[in-house]
Amino acid sequence: MRRAVIAFTAFLGGLVFLLVGPAHADPADCQGLRGTLTFQGQPVNGARIAVSTEGGQPVETVTSNAQGAWDVQVEDPGRYQVTLDPASLPQNAEIRGGNNVRTPTVYEGNCSSVLFALQAKGAAAQQQGDEGSGASPFWTQAAQLTFEGLNLGLIIALAALGLSLIYGTTGLTNFAHGELVTLGAILAYAFNVGFGLHLIPAAVCAVILAGMLGYGQDRLFWGQLRRRGTGTIAMMIISIGVAIFLRYVFLIFFGGQTESYAQYTAQPGIEIGPISAAPKNLVAMGIELAVLVVVGIALLRTRTGKAARAVADNPALAASSGINVDGVIRIIWTVGGAIAALAGIMLGLSQNLKYTMGQDVLLLIFAGVTLGGLGTAFGALVGSLVVGLFIQVSTLWVPPELKSVGALAVLIIVLLVRPQGILGRRERIG
Amino acid sequence: MDWITIFSTTIKSAVGVETVLYALAAIGINIHFGYTGLLNFGQAAFMAVAGYGLAVTVTVIGLPFWVGIAVGLVAAAILALLMGIPTLHLRADYLAIVTIAVAEIIRLLFRSVAFKDIFGGSDGQRGFSGGFQALNPFPEGEYGFNLGPIPIFFAHWQLWVMVVGWLLIALCCFIVFLLMKSPWGRVLKAIREDEDAVRSLGKNVFSYKMQSLVLGGVIGCLGGFIYGLAYGSVQPDVFGTETTFYLYTMVILGGAARVLGPVVGSMIFWVLLVLLNGTLSEAVAAGVITFIDTSQAGALRYVFVGLGLILLLVFRPQGIFGDKREIAIDAR
Numbered sequence: 001m002r003r004a005v006i007a008f009t010a011f012l013g014g015l016v017f018l019l020v021g022p023a024h025a026d027p028a029d030c031q032g033l034r035g036t037l038t039f040q041g042q043p044v045n046g047a048r049i050a051v052s053t054e055g056g057q058p059v060e061t062v063t064s065n066a067q068g069a070w071d072v073q074v075e076d077p078g079r080y081q082v083t084l085d086p087a088s089l090p091q092n093a094e095i096r097g098g099n100n101v102r103t104p105t106v107y108e109g110n111c112s113s114v115l116f117a118l119q120a121k122g123a124a125a126q127q128q129g130d131e132g133s134g135a136s137p138f139w140t141q142a143a144q145l146t147f148e149g150l151n152l153g154l155i156i157a158l159a160a161l162g163l164s165l166i167y168g169t170t171g172l173t174n175f176a177h178g179e180l181v182t183l184g185a186i187l188a189y190a191f192n193v194g195f196g197l198h199l200i201p202a203a204v205c206a207v208i209l210a211g212m213l214g215y216g217q218d219r220l221f222w223g224q225l226r227r228r229g230t231g232t233i234a235m236m237i238i239s240i241g242v243a244i245f246l247r248y249v250f251l252i253f254f255g256g257q258t259e260s261y262a263q264y265t266a267q268p269g270i271e272i273g274p275i276s277a278a279p280k281n282l283v284a285m286g287i288e289l290a291v292l293v294v295v296g297i298a299l300l301r302t303r304t305g306k307a308a309r310a311v312a313d314n315p316a317l318a319a320s321s322g323i324n325v326d327g328v329i330r331i332i333w334t335v336g337g338a339i340a341a342l343a344g345i346m347l348g349l350s351q352n353l354k355y356t357m358g359q360d361v362l363l364l365i366f367a368g369v370t371l372g373g374l375g376t377a378f379g380a381l382v383g384s385l386v387v388g389l390f391i392q393v394s395t396l397w398v399p400p401e402l403k404s405v406g407a408l409a410v411l412i413i414v415l416l417v418r419p420q421g422i423l424g425r426r427e428r429i430g
Numbered sequence: 431m432d433w434i435t436i437f438s439t440t441i442k443s444a445v446g447v448e449t450v451l452y453a454l455a456a457i458g459i460n461i462h463f464g465y466t467g468l469l470n471f472g473q474a475a476f477m478a479v480a481g482y483g484l485a486v487t488v489t490v491i492g493l494p495f496w497v498g499i500a501v502g503l504v505a506a507a508i509l510a511l512l513m514g515i516p517t518l519h520l521r522a523d524y525l526a527i528v529t530i531a532v533a534e535i536i537r538l539l540f541r542s543v544a545f546k547d548i549f550g551g552s553d554g555q556r557g558f559s560g561g562f563q564a565l566n567p568f569p570e571g572e573y574g575f576n577l578g579p580i581p582i583f584f585a586h587w588q589l590w591v592m593v594v595g596w597l598l599i600a601l602c603c604f605i606v607f608l609l610m611k612s613p614w615g616r617v618l619k620a621i622r623e624d625e626d627a628v629r630s631l632g633k634n635v636f637s638y639k640m641q642s643l644v645l646g647g648v649i650g651c652l653g654g655f656i657y658g659l660a661y662g663s664v665q666p667d668v669f670g671t672e673t674t675f676y677l678y679t680m681v682i683l684g685g686a687a688r689v690l691g692p693v694v695g696s697m698i699f700w701v702l703l704v705l706l707n708g709t710l711s712e713a714v715a716a717g718v719i720t721f722i723d724t725s726q727a728g729a730l731r732y733v734f735v736g737l738g739l740i741l742l743l744v745f746r747p748q749g750i751f752g753d754k755r756e757i758a759i760d761a762r
Contacts, residue, residue: 173523225744233469233522237682238743240675245736251729252722363534366527374523405538408531415528416516 032073033082033104035114037064038257039093044068044118048085054078054103063088077106082114093118138396143274145392151281151350153368153388154288156361157381158343160368161295162336164380167369168312169329171232172222175239177340178362179246184210184341185348185357186254192261199263203345207338214337218330243359250355258352284346291339292381299377308332309377364391364404367411373421382422387411431716436708437580443704447588449696450595451477451656455673456680456692457602458650463678464686464757465610466642467622469522471674472513472529475536476647477654478669479505482540482549484655485664488558490548495561499655506651509536510644518639530671541666554665562659566590591660598656599693602649607689609645618642619687619756679739685752694750702738706731 033051037044050061051072059080064070074080082102086095096117104112163177184206191202225235269276299305307328310318319325347357354360364387372383387407394406414421443449455473462470483502487493509532517528539545541552549555568590574583584592609615617638620628629635658664676699684695710727713719722730748754 173526228744230744234743234747236469236523236526237678238740240678241736241739241743243736244672244675245733245740248729248732248736252726252733256725363531367531370524370527399542399544401542402538402544405535408535411531412516412528415520415524419520419524 031077031111032071032106033080033112033114034069034071035116037068037070037084037116037118039090039118044090044093046088048088050083050085052081052083054081056081071111074106079103079105084116089118095119140274142393142396144276145395146389147275147277149389149392150385151285151388152392153385154285154292155343155346155350156364156368156388157292157384158288158339158346159361159365160372160380160384161292161377162340162343163365164369164372164374164377165308165312165332166336167374168377169308169315169332170222170226171235172239173232173236175236175362176242176246177365178358178360179243179250180210180214180337180340180358181344181347181361181365182250182355182358183213183246184344185353186250186344186355187341188345188348189254189259189261189353192263193259199261199349203342206345207341210341211334211338214340215330215334217337218333222333223326223330247355247359254353254355256355258354260352261348264349280349284349288342288346291342295335295339296378296381304328304331364388364407367407371411371414371421373423376421376423379421379423386422431709431712431718433712434580436705436712438582439708440701440705441577441580441582442584443700444697445592445596446700447591447595447656447660449700450592450599451653451660452677452680452700453599453653453693453696454595454602454656455650455653456677456684456696457599457606458646458648458653459674459677459681460686460688460692461606461618461642461646461649464681464688464691465615465622466618466639466646467522468518468639468643469526470513470529470643470646471526471671471678472531472533473647473650473677474669474671474673475513475529475533476506476509476650477657477673478533478536478540478664478666479509480651480654481658481664481669482555482654484658485550485555485558486548488561489555495558498558498561502651502655503648506647506654507644510647511640513647514640514643518636518643530674533669533671533674537666537669540669549666552666554663554668556663559659559662563587563590588660591656594659595656598652602652603689603693605649610689614638614641622687675739676735679735679742682739682742682747682749685749687753687756688749688751691749691751698750703731703735706734 035049037047044064045068047064047068047070048061049064049070049072051059051074053059059074060072062070062072080103082104084095084100086100089095096119100116102114102116104114106112159177159181162180163174166172166174166177187206187209188199188203191197191205192199195202197205222235225238230238264280267278267280269278299309307318307323308331310321310323311325311328315325318328344358347361351357365384368384368387369380370383371386372379372381387410390410391403391407395403398406455477458476459470459473462468462473480502483505484495484498487498487501488495513529513532517525520528540549540554542549543551545551566587568586570586572583572585573589574581576582610619617628617633620633621635621638625635628638654664654669657668680695680699681692682695683698684691684693707728710719710730711724714722714724714727719727742749747757
């Protein structure tokens with residue numbers, strides 16, 4: 001034992017001696033505040049930032065450089081006041097939330113970053129809706145929120161339809177479906193900003209590529225697992241592994257910041273009756289509705305659609321009546337991947353792109369699917385619309401940051417009263 | 431490359447605070463998932479209500495430390511009842527989705543501006559561990575030894591948290607060992623294997639599942655206390671869904687339905703994660719690896735966590751100690 005310890009220590013010592021090499025440089029001493037200003041993906045140069053102590057003593061005033069970065073070193077740790085001069089921002093930019101003062105704390109030997117999120121001036125007006133019209137403000141607001149709820153609900157429905165179809169045919173509760181949504185948005189971003197394509201062809205490319213990746217995913221991964229006889233709960237936990245894996249791969253390639261597409265970022269709203277909407281949202285909703293209708297008709301009318309429903313009902317019986325179950329599942333994965341990607345692009349268009357965007361909506365997708373009834377394609381549609389509407393309309397009464405709480409609470413209450421969901425069948429709940 | 435620091439932090443992580451708190455929460459998951467077959471994906475919520483129960487009782491209401499611990503334990507038990515009532519009648523995947531939803535609701539409420547006066551918003555609460563550190567029997571200083579050239583030292587306050595934590599782990603493992611040998615534990619395992627068979631023997635399956643959920647939740651909530659006491663603060667985003675997923679990785683790595691599985695799983699998970707992180711970030715800083723930067727190196731280790739979870743379930747679902755026949759992964 002003693003000899004082993006000595007030998008091990010000597011080995012480690014030798015290893016350390018060999019590998020330490022030149023003394024490792026300490027990270028640069030940093031005690032202060034810094035940040036980076038970007039507007040629509042571009043760095044903001046020349047924005048004035050004044051740093052003062054908590055008591056109001058000015059410390060330093062700096063301007064952001066060509067990379068949008070600024071940096072102020074301070075003597076003492078403590079609380080500081082950082083003021084961004086709105087007049088020094090680009091003409092069409094403003095600070096999100098309107099507050100141009102931050103009070104961060106500097107810790108000993110550490111640099112704190114200070115965030116100022118910038119947005120286009122039109123964007124805020126678009127969010128606030130119109131307040132000046134003649135109808136009573138409550139109903140105007142309710143109409144506006146209903147519209148926004150439908151917008152969100154349709155996006156959730158696209159993603160939920162794919163999730164529900166995959167669940168119905170394979171029994172897999174796919175926790176990585178949110179990452180398929182992110183994948184679509186990031187692929188479109190890569191074609192759009194990386195290769196300089198206009199957003200519309202970029203989106204088409206992204207959807208096609210995502211469909212191919214969906215096919216590949218089933219061909220090379222999930223299909224193989226099914227052949228090995230992996231249980232459904234094992235597959236569910238594997239999908240969590242896939243979700244973590246993909247999410248951090250996105251983080252490595254895409255980075256942790258938020259981005260937006262090169263086109264259609266800030267559109268002024270147009271007034272339609274009591275609501276104001278950006279034209280891009282109307283077009284997006286039209287496309288979403290069209291895709292949902294096409295997939296629905298395909299499920300009801302085409303041979304493949306009927307086969308898919310047969311597989312969902314009873315895979316063994318479907319196989320024995322001559323349906324190629326694996327082939328059907330592969331088509332479902334292709335379609336599911338493609339429409340999840342479309343949902344991601346639409347989500348990126350109406351909000352922003354971030355590597356966690358899919359993860360953030362995953363629970364809402366689940367809520368939509370469960371509310372409608374697990375495994376029923378049309379239930380997923382209805383459930384998602386309900387979730388989307390509920391989330392937006394509930395902000396009439398609850399603070400916007402808690403809007404998802406209401407939707408999730410409704411999910412739990414519906415499960416108490418009607419566990420099979422709105423359109424589900426009793427036998428499925430087990 | 432500073433190998434001494436890498437080895438020092440890696441060896442310390444095998445017994446460190448993070449390992450302790452995750453091991454406790456993972457023991458709770460093991461009772462739910464390993465023994466009873468319940469897919470509770472909301473374990474982070476139990477840690478959160480315990481940590482916040484302690485924090486709010488001490489800082490906002492101003493009651494002593496022991497009352498805070500009691501509030502946290504009661505909150506965890508109530509949460510288990512609330513979570514169980516709508517879901518325990520349902521199939522495994524419904525339970526998974528609802529428990530995630532509950533955990534997310536709790537996290538959003540804790541970080542909301544509306545309750546900032548109570549829960550402190552996204553900054554969380556701090557300054558409630560004084561009562562615990564006042565009980566610290568270790569005088570101020572650094573404790574430890576040198577393993578050859580590698581220093582392994584813990585500050586007195588860390589050591590105190592670790593001693594309490596490992597005693598709790600030993601106690602919980604002992605309780606789990608005794609319970610799972612008892613008739614009660616055999617009913618739990620039978621529920622995992624075939625719920626209908628147990629029901630046909632006249633057992634109240636719902637009640638057993640609920641007891642399992644409460645017991646695992648209360649043990650899991652000890653992890654939340656350890657987090658709060660070790661770092662002197664709680665933040666809502668620490669108790670996110672990913673925390674629960676890492677706990678599952680640990681339980682499966684060590685071996686589900688084994689008394690020591692989650693503890694060993696937590697130790698291995700953190701040793702590997704810290705070693706990977708230290709090596710990668712040092713390699714990037716020293717210019718050995720040039721194609722990624724430091725923040726990407728931080729993300730890369732979680733890519734490996736995801737990959738590890740996939741490979742583990744595909745090739746060795748029973749983990750290190752487990753028995754393949756005892757893993758509840760082949761549900762209906």
